[in-house]
Amino acid sequence: MENDPACRAALRMIRATIEEHCPPGVLKSEEQVNGHYGPTLLDEAEALSVAIVATVERLSFEPRERTPAPSIKS
Numbered sequence: 001m002e003n004d005p006a007c008r009a010a011l012r013m014i015r016a017t018i019e020e021h022c023p024p025g026v027l028k029s030e031e032q033v034n035g036h037y038g039p040t041l042l043d044e045a046e047a048l049s050v051a052i053v054a055t056v057e058r059l060s061f062e063p064r065e066r067t068p069a070p071s072i073k074s
Helices: 005-021 030-036 041-061
Strands: none
Touching: 005 041, 030 041
């Protein structure tokens, strides 16, 4: 698995999806991942999973802005 091109391609696809659809800052750059987690495919997978969890937490717990309901007294 360590140098499996299919695994590496799959992780690149997941990274690209997270970068495109998740909030900025939830995923470290590849260089930061190498320094913080390590250079292996498993380290990249760990960083991706951390980013997914961070996204879910943000979407689940951040208060959303809502417009006031229209008054029924007019």
